[in-house]
Amino acid sequence: MRDEELAELGQQLRVDAVRAAAAAGSGHPTSSMSAADLAAVLLARHLRYDFDRPDHPGNDRLILSKGHASPLLYALYRAAGVIDDAELLTFRRDGSPLEGHPTPRLPWVDVATGSLGQGLPVGVGMALAGKRVEQVPYRIWVLCGDSEMAEGSVWEAAEHAAFERLDNLVLIVDVNRLGQRGPTREGWDLDAYERRLRAFGWLTTEVDGHDIAAVDAALGEAAANAGKPTAVLARTHKGRGVAEVEDQEGFHGKPLPHPEEAIRELGGIRNIHVDVAPPPPVPARPAPGIRSVDPPRYRVGDEVATRDAFGAALAALGSVRADVVVLDGEVGDSTRAQVFGRAHPDRYFECYIAEQQLVAAAVGMRARGHLPFAATFAAFLTRAHDFIRMAAVSEAGIQLCGSHSGVSIGQDGPSQMGLEDLAMMRTVHGSTVLCPCDANQTACLVRHMAQLPGIGYLRTTRGAGTVLYGPDEDFPVGGSRVLRSGDADRVTVVAAGVTVHEALRAADALAAAGTGVRVIDLYSVKPVDTATLQQAADDTGCLLTVEDHRPEGGVGDAVAEVFADGRPQPRLVRLAVRTMPGSATPEEQLRHAGIDAASITAAVELLVGEAVAL
């Protein structure tokens, strides 16, 4: 396609963006129009993609990080011939896969975008997969806006990409100088972006984003660069091509005021078709050599931390599943992810202290078909909350591990304590939340995580706990274990993780004093074992939940949700961390929080006494 035809294609993309937004009555045509020439050149000259085979292992990947410019993406699809005009005009309608921001409901969209600053970090994950896992020379093209360059996640990614020498990654920045509510911080100062990216180790080119030949040369150069990632900084006009809106404030995120005139001004509707170049054939990869590693087995009665079992089980999983990759946030010695790293260094990725990049890399790798586990402190996963939320929109079944959960970490104090993680992870759409209390249980749950369709979360603890279960027992997702039970149980204590051990101590003391107490190990917090909890409610009439977590959103809420169906309800009482902890030993912490064995015993005695008094 000649340059003149490419310029026409750019106009077609603009017209189609204008039409889509006009049909929808909403959307972001002006943000699409600034990047139309960039997109036209990319599609027709540089992208290698088989639209009939979105899963082709050699396909380049295009991530529209400025997801609000979705009309541009859909206009590209129309030019590529994979959606027709009628489908384009379903934009933003109920049931249409052409959503306001792109999601994988369209087969050519790998990850959802729309939360700005996520495209580049996710692209880093894909580029890492291509270079270091698959060794396939596809390229990752990330088209982002200038406003989103203010997001810290972009700079986490910039650093990571340069450090890993991801020359298969190209960032195209559509510098249209206008954000949502007015000028961006840097305006058209392309040098500001260039200085920063170069300082982070990138190659850069500045171009006029509406000069077809210049854009073509820049993208060609970017694709050919070796040893470093490249950023193409393109000076563009928001609303380009329609005088009424071009480079004007006040037209973000709304249809053009006069779409018919705009379409005329842009030269009318076109039907240019682009034959996108297919990717080169990809040689079949030799099956990776699988080294045999014994799955960890722990002896009942030994003292083992669940984080230790996580590391060992992950390493073992990696030996039988070649698709497992593990990502660390510079705490692999603490989470024990480094045990995997030593066994499988080629599939272990150090993301340093950059939790957004950590989770984004996992999302990118999942989008490339791998099975990522990402681990850091439970507390610091909150740093990546928005990425986890968007991973659910992306249908990216990443597996997360949060270590050092709860006050039981002891002296380090509240900044290091994961006390909100169960709430955060339970609320994620389609998530599974697991909270093991024992090493063999942890190892089993790690194996089950490898089968989960959605996002999984494993909560581990710092300190050692007694191994309760044998190494051959199974702990299905959605199950629980009744650890103490008798005909005369007066109360059921529902615990998870570290509080299971406290509950057992309390139950044994109470049993010795003549009060029967049932104890349920609720290792699967979501989904939760409704039948066992309802049976316990029927049998004992009173459930006492005990969790090393805030009272909101965790085990207590998960249990309460079971009793919302109109059956006679049990008494529900919850023990949880209601104060702001300081430094103290793990034992002192559990006592101060009122979730240790003595607190459980006292609560049960109170409940039983009240029941007697009634």
Place this chain on the structure above:
Amino acid sequence: MRDEELAELGQQLRVDAVRAAAAAGSGHPTSSMSAADLAAVLLARHLRYDFDRPDHPGNDRLILSKGHASPLLYALYRAAGVIDDAELLTFRRDGSPLEGHPTPRLPWVDVATGSLGQGLPVGVGMALAGKRVEQVPYRIWVLCGDSEMAEGSVWEAAEHAAFERLDNLVLIVDVNRLGQRGPTREGWDLDAYERRLRAFGWLTTEVDGHDIAAVDAALGEAAANAGKPTAVLARTHKGRGVAEVEDQEGFHGKPLPHPEEAIRELGGIRNIHVDVAPPPPVPARPAPGIRSVDPPRYRVGDEVATRDAFGAALAALGSVRADVVVLDGEVGDSTRAQVFGRAHPDRYFECYIAEQQLVAAAVGMRARGHLPFAATFAAFLTRAHDFIRMAAVSEAGIQLCGSHSGVSIGQDGPSQMGLEDLAMMRTVHGSTVLCPCDANQTACLVRHMAQLPGIGYLRTTRGAGTVLYGPDEDFPVGGSRVLRSGDADRVTVVAAGVTVHEALRAADALAAAGTGVRVIDLYSVKPVDTATLQQAADDTGCLLTVEDHRPEGGVGDAVAEVFADGRPQPRLVRLAVRTMPGSATPEEQLRHAGIDAASITAAVELLVGEAVAL
């Protein structure tokens, strides 16, 4: 104090860090030792601080961003004479304010640290307060580690500080080249940090962090620089001064193996006292001129979006409270925070698309005594989850507003929908969570937020809703409103925000058909109105919660928690967003999620029918 004495002071700080960690049996002495000379020079020569008056308006501020080096901070306090030797050795003990990571339980600690990469963004907030709100020439000194330079939040702050020309901000980076689990990405490549910071617009100096005279010169220069923030990049040795651990891997976060020998090697215990220079007197500020702005009043029956009422109420609040400052994440036109910005431009801070910096700036301003409101989309507040969590540890009562909550935003799709915000905010320690359904209620709640001791959250919606309440009604925090009630109510519908309007429509239709339904507007989700909910349970026996939020962690869980005290429990049924939405109109979204009036009506009919059948 002469340079030789300063070197001795540095050794004293090291010895005290070693002693504190040895006494505690845990802690981070080696991370303290690398920065000891930097800290000694800062304390004795550059910090202007009245330890007897931590609230002195002219005090410099020291933020130990590498909070794990707390032994160094406490050693400084001992040198300054505000804690004694016995108190130093309570480090990390139960009840001691000398926690594992610093918190404001100590009067000289303004904000808690320990989640890395937060010190600089919070410092930016304080520096902004000093320069633009208070006009007092105090300096903000942030001492951070090299590992945390990988956090994106540091670069959000770097950009913001340079853009705002915060020459009252000095960043000291302790480049000891060793992170927790081994070498940092950049090692001792100080140039790598220098290039980046300069590219972001900073002045920089590289120094040998153990050369007293060089450090003194660098800090003096940093303090004197005008027009730009300055970073002092200091090459240091982790564990400096003790050969067994100096610049060695494997000694992060643990006491020295041989503390007695180490103390001898460091020259033994010293008792050097530093008379820290006091700040210059601060002239009393003239009271800011308060412009009268009418508080917004809306007419019952009008259609108004709660976000509009938020903006107007905030502007009015700013007129009567000079301490109110407002921070925007480049969406002020959407959240309506810009209404405040137009009324009070001197107290309006544009943070661009950098939500971590947005919340951190609020925390910094709160620590300086101002009353910050920070607003962005509810969905994007998840980006700042870790900063909100740490704000609670800092006891920083910031006020947050999340707009565009729920599926009711319509066509933009799931990436823009706040569906997890209630869960996130309810779990924050000491938080208040408000979810108004009406413009006058919103305005009232904004006024109440100004009185909250802890973190407050206001959830607003994009679309207009009917004004239900008069402008003079009060909506106390912890209250609710019964909007429909009768003696024959069969079910209580508990709604909040947009679902209140759906509940009213359903109740009116059901009443017309002869079924009495109580409707509660649960505008205060935390704390929740226990008495009204329990009365409704007693009266109707069945509560149906309806929320534009995920089923976990929101209104349904808040209501369930009320019925955990052993009283006869009602039937609890919850309607919430259980699927992944796409694009659709607001009405379609509510219908698909099963939270519209028709869904409520159907659910009530089912419940009543079941009750009849029983």
